[in-house]
Amino acid sequence: MAEQTVLVAIDIGTTKVCVLIGEMAARGGVDVIGIGQAASDGLRKGVVIDIDRTVQSVASAVEAAERISGLKVRSAFVGISGSHISSQNSRGMVAVSGSSRHDVDRGDTVRAIEAARAVSIPNTREILHVVPRGYVVDGQEGVRDPIGMTAVRLEVETHIVTASSTSVQNLTKCVQRAGVEIDELVLAPMATAEATLNDEDRELGVCLADIGGDTTDVAIFQDGSISHCATIPMGGRSVTADLGIVLRVTPDVAESVKFRYGSAVPMNVDPDEVLQVTSIGEESSHGVTRRHIAEIVESRVSEIFKFIGAEIEAAGATNRLQAGLVLTGGGSLLNGVQRAARDQLGMSARIAGPTGLGGLTDQIATPPYSAASGLLLWGARNWPSEEDRASGRALEGVTSRIGKIFKGLMP
Ligand SMILES: Nc1ncnc2c1ncn2[C@@H]1O[C@H](COP(=O)(O)OP(=O)(O)OP(=O)(O)O)[C@@H](O)[C@H]1O
Ligand SMILES: [Mg+2]
Structure with missing residues (x-):
């Protein structure tokens, strides 16, 4: 099985850790091929308070999913939540420098989002997501997709989600100590939305x-x-x-x-x-x-x-x-x-329970598994395409583990 067709989701909840292994199906979509669950008791109010216990829970859920799928988990999309998460709206503006005359291209949208990202946040916090909500093209509000439009000025309205750095570090530590690298930390409700809305x-x-x-x-x-x-x-x-x-x-x-x-x-x-x-x-x-x-x-x-x-x-x-x-x-x-x-x-x-996945869904088609299912769907939607891989654009995406802006741009 080609390794790049397998992706993994880890939902670290306050009562359970759930690991799902998915395989990109040839027909499109994702099939669940491994499920693992373990009781979780190292978190309080959504935040890790006991690293050893959380590592144990993650490791045993990962092992169970590996046994079912017969595959080794190397990296995963991991959900994050807790009251340390906050979000704000931010607008970014750039002059359009499109290659042919002043046509907005992908590079312009990326620069606009970079500009919106440049908000001042305390050094105790870090940005998880910069989600583009809509564009303003030469003052024209409410543009969904500006690429190809002729313009001088491009603005983007974004929603920026930030998290406390220590919470991010502790969660990362737990996953890594369980032997798993992080493809992306995803705001849990944003992942859950993928499976329920x-x-x-x-x-x-x-x-x-x-x-x-x-x-x-x-x-x-x-x-x-x-x-x-x-x-x-x-x-x-x-x-x-x-x-x-x-x-x-x-x-x-x-x-x-x-x-x-x-x-x-x-x-x-x-x-x-x-x-x-x-x-x-x-x-x-x-x-x-x-x-x-x-x-x-x-x-x-x-x-x-x-x-x-x-x-x-x-x-x-x-x-x-x-x-x-x-x-x-x-x-x-x-x-x-x-x-x-x-x-x-x-x-x-x-x-709502989770929908949208194929494969071994009997066990997980109920509301407690919406976040884990959504993480898998999120991962699949942001997985670099063959074309992205070939052009090296994936370097900005999942494979380099830093593709926050890139992901926000995916349709
Ligand atoms: N059939 C049911 N009736 C009532 N409550 C239920 C039922 N099934 C699960 N619960 C409750 O759901 C809660 C656990 O939900 P869930 O598995 O979604 O939590 P979690 O993902 O581990 O936690 P969190 O999302 O807060 O980090 C428990 O309090 C449990 O009692
Ligand atoms: Mg949960």
């Missing part, structure tokens, strides 16, 4: 929320591209922790109560149904109504939606997201979450 969602305006274990990643897309992103430091595990505290039960018991009886809509739960639970340190069980459990769940879920609403407001997107809310991640599987989202945010909501 379609072009129409992005055009109409949509808020994607990946409700994970310790975190909920939010990304807002308007007019076709990302306009805002944030990480909320709570998720499905926060619901479990609340149940554990209020019912005074162990995390395992709380998790199983949540899975079996949890609901985010108390009104839909029979107020007379009583469960027996045994609190820590007690010998006999006592009764708790299912409605009380739902009220505990609802209060945390509604807090999460309050924060999501605040991010939509911060993006200036209130009442403007016609495609509504798309929920994914393990937390979206909690009973009643979709209804709670609609009621609280007053917008349509759907739950």
Whole structure:
């Protein structure tokens, strides 16, 4: 098998690490040929706090995926998120120097994006992505693809995503110590979007929320591209922790109560149904109504939606997201979450699992695997074509591990 047709995704979550090995299919698209998963306990709120444990989780997930595929993992696309991520809009401007008269060429767009990239950011942070959102050609706003247009001045509107350097370094260290080089660090919700949103969602305006274990990643897309992103430091595990505290039960018991009886809509739960639970340190069980459990769940879920609403407001997107809310991640599987989202945010909501991959997808066709699947799709979309390889342009892309601008330019 030609090595350049194989690519790997690693999603390092707060509850699990998931590794997917994909093969570019001859017909186009990507087939999953290896899956590996391991429990993750070296992160808090999306950020590595224990390198050794994280390395162990990554290494064991990589090994499992290698066993299934029969291939050795050398490098991977790796997701990054956490509240240290921030983003801003920036405009870059250049004079058009196109080869034939003043026709905008690819070089002009690259220079414009370089100019937008030259924003001042503190030296404790680094740029992850510079995403072009649209061009202004001689003052004409809203141009999607300026290449070939005649102009004197080209401006680009970009969305710049930055991350704390120490978080980037620690994550990189964990992956490298597990024996894997990094093709690219990708903002997790941007990857997740690849697997859960379609072009129409992005055009109409949509808020994607990946409700994970310790975190909920939010990304807002308007007019076709990302306009805002944030990480909320709570998720499905926060619901479990609340149940554990209020019912005074162990995390395992709380998790199983949540899975079996949890609901985010108390009104839909029979107020007379009583469960027996045994609190820590007690010998006999006592009764708790299912409605009380739902009220505990609802209060945390509604807090999460309050924060999501605040991010939509911060993006200036209130009442403007016609495609509504798309929920994914393990937390979206909690009973009643979709209804709670609609009621609280007053917008349509759907739950999405990953789509777009072929091969071994049975196991991963559910919301907890949207980020890993999206990373594979992201990798495939940014993989240098034969033509790019032949012309040496790939040097600016994946193969040199530094192709951030190049990738932003891919259609
Ligand atoms: N069927 C289900 N019902 C309720 N909750 C569920 C279900 N399946 C998974 N969860 C919850 O989803 C959470 C884990 O989600 P996920 O696997 O997306 O997290 P992660 O990717 O490891 O974390 P993060 O994205 O925060 O880094 C856990 O809190 C788990 O309890
Ligand atoms: Mg996740």
